[in-house]
Amino acid sequence: MHKIEKILSAILPVLDQWGYVGIGVISLLEATPLVGFIVPGQTIVIISGFLAQNDIFNIWYLMIAASAGAIGGDLIGYILGKKYGHPFIVKYGKYFYLKEENYKKTKDLMTNHVGKALIVGRFTAFTRALAPFIAGIVEVPFIKFIWYNIIGGIAWSVSFVLIGYIFGASYKIVAKSLGVITTTVIVATILLMWLYKVINKKKHIFKKKHIIALIVNVFSLYIFGKMIEDVMRHQLITRFDVWVSEHIMNIWQPLLNKIMIVITGIGSPETVSVFFVAVMIFLLIKRKKYESIFLFSTFSFGMISGFLVKYIVGRFRPAIGLISETGHSLPSGHALGTTLFFMLFMYLFRNCVKNKILKTLFIIGNILMILIISFSRIYLNVHWVSDIIAGISLGIFWFTLAFLSFESVKAFSNAKEINK
Known part of the structure; x- marks a missing residue:
């Protein structure tokens, strides 16, 4: 266990010095047009909330950093939309798997419901990085945009930091009974099952052999984790x-x-x-x-x-x-x-x-x-x-x-x- 402590002692100072900056930058990138479609900012913000529960981050500083990044990213999107417009999406969208239909849906939502698009839309994957850009295209008044932007950015950041934080608290309780590694494996299993369900619901690409492979994958991960935990616990x-x-x-x-x-x-x-x-x-x-x-x-x-x-x-x-x-x-x-x-x-x-x-x-x-x-x-x-x-x-x-x-x-x- 001393080696784990040694690794953590090397990582923690870096997180302490640059962690909040990193969260802010990632939140900014996820809210930026096109780039936001490939940056897993939401997931990283949830993980940071989990780490805050384990005293690696300060939850308040975390919320501020994530909010600042999210608001800044939306502002960049708004400026780009106002300056370059729809041709920017047509030219570069294909490189980021952005479909024209998603663009049109977001534009219709922005035209009819600005507040809903900028606040509620932030919690949806394809509108999060696109809505501010389209707000610039349709020339939503800047004061109106910045108001909704601040509300949406703070709401998004606080929500997902808290999700990670609450999950961290639950994780601690369960881990005391089952062990850290076993609990981690259970969580990974749930995520794998969820991912399988989401992909197959949309694409219907998995067959019986894939279901068997998924079961074997989960079981092997459990056995591996169990061996480590049992050895460490004697x-x-x-x-x-x-x-x-x-x-x-x-x-x-x-x-x-x-x-x-x-x-x-x-x-x-x-x-x-x-x-x-x-x-x-x-x-x-x-x-x-x-x-x-x-x-x-x-x-x-x-x-x-x-x-x-x-x-x-x-x-x-x-x-x-x-x-x-x-x-x-x-x-x-x-x-x-x-x-x-x-x-x-x-x-x-x-x-x-x-x-x-x-x-x-x-x-x-x-x-x-x-x-x-x-x-x-x-x-x-x-x-x-x-x-x-x-x-x-x-x-x-x-x-x-x-x-x-x-x-x-x-x-x-x-x-x-x-x-x-």
Whole structure:
């Protein structure tokens, strides 16, 4: 836990010095035409409210910073609208996925209900960054605009800071009973389910396999979080870890030892990285753009997250190992790396094997590689069982998350092609 405190001690001074400025700038950008469509200002303001509940920010300064940014962003939008008008949207809107129909809806609302458009509209995604700009186009009187702008900016900032603040209070209460990591996983699960529902309601792109992937994604995240929390709290799993570590040495045999050392070498992060680079080069040669991005991002983010967790948790390895290993223990880099690579390999090349029996053997072979390499780490007594479970579950989480993202991108791309 001292490493978490060390990281926080490095971050907190930066937040203390620049946090309010950052919130103000983000709130300003989200209220600015076009840019506001891609800046997640509302989400960041909610998170800042959550941090205020945990004494990282002062809630009053936070509200002032967010309000100032929101009001300033609206003012920029108004000035741009008055100066450049509709041609500005026509010329640059396509780069920010701004549809003409959204522009027309906001303009009609502005023409008939100025106050509603500027105050209530601030709480709606596409009108938030567009309404002030259109107010400038239709030449809403400046005094009238600035009045509604101030009311809307303050109302928006206070509301979303308080949402984060209240959520932070609830989080504290629940976390005392369930544990911080478990509670975080539950919250992440709710967000994933909500995101799935929103996307599928609009696009209808998800099938049964995607629902299964989402369930596996959530479950793997829970298992990963549970392993970390139980280890840090010295729960039952740690006693099981010790029992396995003490008894695994009883089955050590010279020939089996050599086999397991070879297997563990095949699954080392260095060796798996070589396999990864080889597959990456193959995909680039074949001009598989999406597949290469999918492979690179999933493997990279997965491995980086594993190293970060290792550093933060700082768990020691078993005392007596058959081979010498350095570095921290949880999650297992071998289990994580092989899970990521072989699941990605299985997914990317599954259609290359046409014969059903061979395809089944191909899938079983990849899964067995993950399990055998992972077991070799337990056999050699260089990892605890919970390290392996955490590594595999983290790998599955990243793979299923990337799979859902990749499938969504493909579905959106196909939909665009059909609409052309």
